[in-house]
Amino acid sequence: MAKSPSYKTYNHPAGGWGALNATAKVLMEQSVVAQSTRTLLAMNKPDGFKCSSCAWPEADEQKRFDFCENGAKALAFETTRKRVTREFFRTHTVTELNGWSDYALEQEGRLEEPMRYNPATDHYEPCSWDEAFSEIAQELAALKDPNEAEFYTSGRTSNEAAFLYSVFVRAFGTNNFPDCSNMCHEPTSRGLPKSIGIGKGTIVLNDFAKAEAIFVIGQNTGTNSPRMMTNLVEARHRGVPIVVINPMPERALMRFTEPQDAVQMATFGSTAIASEFVQVRIGGDIAVLKGIMRGVLELDDAARAAGGASVLDHEFLDTHTCDFEAVAADVRGTEWTEIEAVSGVGRDQLRRVAGIYVASRATIICYGMGITQHEYGANAIQQICNLLFLRGNIGRPGAGIAPVRGHSNVQGDRTVGIEEKPTQAYLDQFEKVFGFKPPQEHGHDTVEAVEAMISGEAKFFFGMGGNFIHAIPDTPIAYEAMRRLDMTVAVSTKLNRGHVVHGKKAFILPCVARAEIDLQNGRRQKITIEDATSMVGASSGILEPASPHLLSEIVIVCRLAKATLALTRPDIVLPWDAFSNDYDLIRDKIAEVYPTIYENMNERLKAPHFHLTNSARNREWKTPSGKATFIVFPGIAMDKPIETEGMLRLATIRSHDQFNTTIYSDNDRYRGIYNDRMVVMMNREDMQARGIAEQDWVEVETISLDGQDRKLAGLKAIAYPISRGSVAAYYPETNGLLPLYHYDQTSKTPAAKSIPVLIRKARAPAAPAGQAARRETVPA
Numbered sequence: 001m002a003k004s005p006s007y008k009t010y011n012h013p014a015g016g017w018g019a020l021n022a023t024a025k026v027l028m029e030q031s032v033v034a035q036s037t038r039t040l041l042a043m044n045k046p047d048g049f050k051c052s053s054c055a056w057p058e059a060d061e062q063k064r065f066d067f068c069e070n071g072a073k074a075l076a077f078e079t080t081r082k083r084v085t086r087e088f089f090r091t092h093t094v095t096e097l098n099g100w101s102d103y104a105l106e107q108e109g110r111l112e113e114p115m116r117y118n119p120a121t122d123h124y125e126p127c128s129w130d131e132a133f134s135e136i137a138q139e140l141a142a143l144k145d146p147n148e149a150e151f152y153t154s155g156r157t158s159n160e161a162a163f164l165y166s167v168f169v170r171a172f173g174t175n176n177f178p179d180c181s182n183m184c185h186e187p188t189s190r191g192l193p194k195s196i197g198i199g200k201g202t203i204v205l206n207d208f209a210k211a212e213a214i215f216v217i218g219q220n221t222g223t224n225s226p227r228m229m230t231n232l233v234e235a236r237h238r239g240v241p242i243v244v245i246n247p248m249p250e251r252a253l254m255r256f257t258e259p260q261d262a263v264q265m266a267t268f269g270s271t272a273i274a275s276e277f278v279q280v281r282i283g284g285d286i287a288v289l290k291g292i293m294r295g296v297l298e299l300d301d302a303a304r305a306a307g308g309a310s311v312l313d314h315e316f317l318d319t320h321t322c323d324f325e326a327v328a329a330d331v332r333g334t335e336w337t338e339i340e341a342v343s344g345v346g347r348d349q350l351r352r353v354a355g356i357y358v359a360s361r362a363t364i365i366c367y368g369m370g371i372t373q374h375e376y377g378a379n380a381i382q383q384i385c386n387l388l389f390l391r392g393n394i395g396r397p398g399a400g401i402a403p404v405r406g407h408s409n410v411q412g413d414r415t416v417g418i419e420e421k422p423t424q425a426y427l428d429q430f431e432k433v434f435g436f437k438p439p440q441e442h443g444h445d446t447v448e449a450v451e452a453m454i455s456g457e458a459k460f461f462f463g464m465g466g467n468f469i470h471a472i473p474d475t476p477i478a479y480e481a482m483r484r485l486d487m488t489v490a491v492s493t494k495l496n497r498g499h500v501v502h503g504k505k506a507f508i509l510p511c512v513a514r515a516e517i518d519l520q521n522g523r524r525q526k527i528t529i530e531d532a533t534s535m536v537g538a539s540s541g542i543l544e545p546a547s548p549h550l551l552s553e554i555v556i557v558c559r560l561a562k563a564t565l566a567l568t569r570p571d572i573v574l575p576w577d578a579f580s581n582d583y584d585l586i587r588d589k590i591a592e593v594y595p596t597i598y599e600n601m602n603e604r605l606k607a608p609h610f611h612l613t614n615s616a617r618n619r620e621w622k623t624p625s626g627k628a629t630f631i632v633f634p635g636i637a638m639d640k641p642i643e644t645e646g647m648l649r650l651a652t653i654r655s656h657d658q659f660n661t662t663i664y665s666d667n668d669r670y671r672g673i674y675n676d677r678m679v680v681m682m683n684r685e686d687m688q689a690r691g692i693a694e695q696d697w698v699e700v701e702t703i704s705l706d707g708q709d710r711k712l713a714g715l716k717a718i719a720y721p722i723s724r725g726s727v728a729a730y731y732p733e734t735n736g737l738l739p740l741y742h743y744d745q746t747s748k749t750p751a752a753k754s755i756p757v758l759i760r761k762a763r764a765p766a767a768p769a770g771q772a773a774r775r776e777t778v779p780a
Helices: 016-029 033-039 069-078 084-090 102-107 131-143 160-172 186-196 203-208 228-237 262-267 283-307 313-322 324-332 336-343 347-359 376-388 410-415 424-434 446-455 476-483 552-567 577-581 583-594 684-689
Strands: 115-118 124-125 149-153 213-217 242-246 255-257 276-279 362-369 399-404 460-464 489-491 506-510 525-532 535-539 609-611 648-653 679-682 697-702 711-719 727-730 755-761
Touching: 016 255, 084 124, 084 711, 115 525, 124 410, 131 410, 131 460, 131 489, 149 160, 149 446, 160 424, 160 552, 160 583, 186 376, 186 399, 186 535, 203 228, 213 228, 213 347, 213 684, 228 242, 228 255, 242 347, 255 376, 283 324, 283 336, 283 347, 313 376, 336 347, 362 376, 376 399, 399 535, 424 583, 446 476, 460 755, 525 609, 679 684, 684 711
Parallel strands: 149 460, 213 242, 213 362, 242 276, 362 399, 460 489, 489 506, 648 727, 679 711
Antiparallel strands: 115 124, 115 506, 525 535, 535 609, 648 755, 679 727, 697 711, 697 755
């Protein structure tokens, strides 16, 4: 039987012995203690492989261990000794598997061979690779229009695989590239260029050692990018103030024990991380940013009135920026009472934070999806730029903007061509290199791809990794749309929801994992990834593949491209076999398509990593004005106002035992929630106002604007120190509450961190939600 849920406050520091115990436990559960212990020593090392989890950069000064608890979990789950055999698929129908939890599907282990769905028996059955590629190619060739196909990319995909994937799909005839970036940091990609001319952060890892203040906004560092905690601990030891702005006091940003610090571990010591915790109400981040900017301008007024020097960097403002006066006027015209009402933060604290900012000569501002996943997420990023501009904190050592991206190569995939809205310069260079004209019209992003599925415009879906169906909004609607497709194809290492919610025809194509040896033409190949700071490094696996029948993602792309284009575009002849045999040839083509940033790519890979050219870091502004641009945002709300009595703002979040849609267990150690994911975390005063007691069953209903009924029952209310008016619940369980139309207005990234909802008491479900569909006991 599954263990009973329990809820208790976690009073220990994050990291430390708790992280080491959790790491050891997951290695034992997956039966890979000896194997993974050895393999972990090669993770994020020059001759080893890159972590397949988060995108945080590896340290320049090599440590014996350069991995974190969640990176170890990701490795253990991918290198597990468990296998999904053909006998497993013969035993279980897809209908049965659809009743299993995500955790139970994942626990079956690694996929061994290509599988084809048989609708007559409702089973997946083994097929040969040649059969799979032939049938998929014929399906693509039968489409009336290439734009009826959607080609999704996961952030796990290497630069080389993503690049060839983009070449194949454009040769096929579409720019339909829904991508995992569409669901997380697309506001960065679309919003930042208007401010600084590039859609990437401007820092490198060494800047943390030179920073005099660090701001962390809308990000749960200890769970989503745990190796970053080392940089924050080192900064605090140097006396650097760290300002944390979040609706919830995440444990790792309060106190943290560095597992590699022998003294701290031996003495059970820890480091206080946040020197200032600003508990913002969900949707109040722009108000906080304007409040800090107003505080800076007030300090500047006071300094000049006293005959002192300005606290603003006028040399930077005059030389490198435009439109400062417009933003200054907007900030001065925003009343403190309005800022306090929207943000939930008092003016005294915001003025104190402004003082911290002004006292620093080099400030880094980091942000995560707590900023991006709002209706005005891109606008909030531009306000972060405005704040940094005030004191010249772009293009200076120890300073800059740092979007903390999620999956390990989500940024790299975009750099090498996974882009549904390609620029004309890129398309022209692409044509020059490959000798054929790529499609010119923009393709579908994630929201548009789902809309095309719902309308019937889309007929075919190809998933290069990931778990698309469980990452997108409006889950019940999306399920129905996915099942109406003519064919779905999933390139995967393990089972997930996308294999049991599929089209009329379906294939599972199992691939080599990043930690495994990729041997082609007798040579051990390497791939590359780009981290969150635009550093590119090589990755080469060290383990034998889980099955002799696996292919690398690159070989899968090449063989499918060869089969498909022979039917659809025989006039386009590309050396797919050569690319499969020698990945250096792929990198040569990447360098041809992107000569400015990837010139001599193979030669540069002889170093552990190299940095891609970043114009804003060099204070070169590729904006229409040629300068860093202050941008006015009228108003201060992160989302469109909704006038409904009792409305709360729901943020969908990950647990600590989770990475994206992969669930490692039903525990969330740092939040004190065990053996349960069907909970909603609420401010105690909000609970009392609705007559809800601790652990009462509740129903959550979205305040929908399209007439669609979106409700989720079977949740327990848990009192949690979250800001008033804000609630949190786990993703992907609550994705059905997120309307497809509720997205960032600049990028269409789903606004999952601010869903307008009503919460009311409800009857207990017949069977505890989250337990009924579990096939086996989930470990504590």
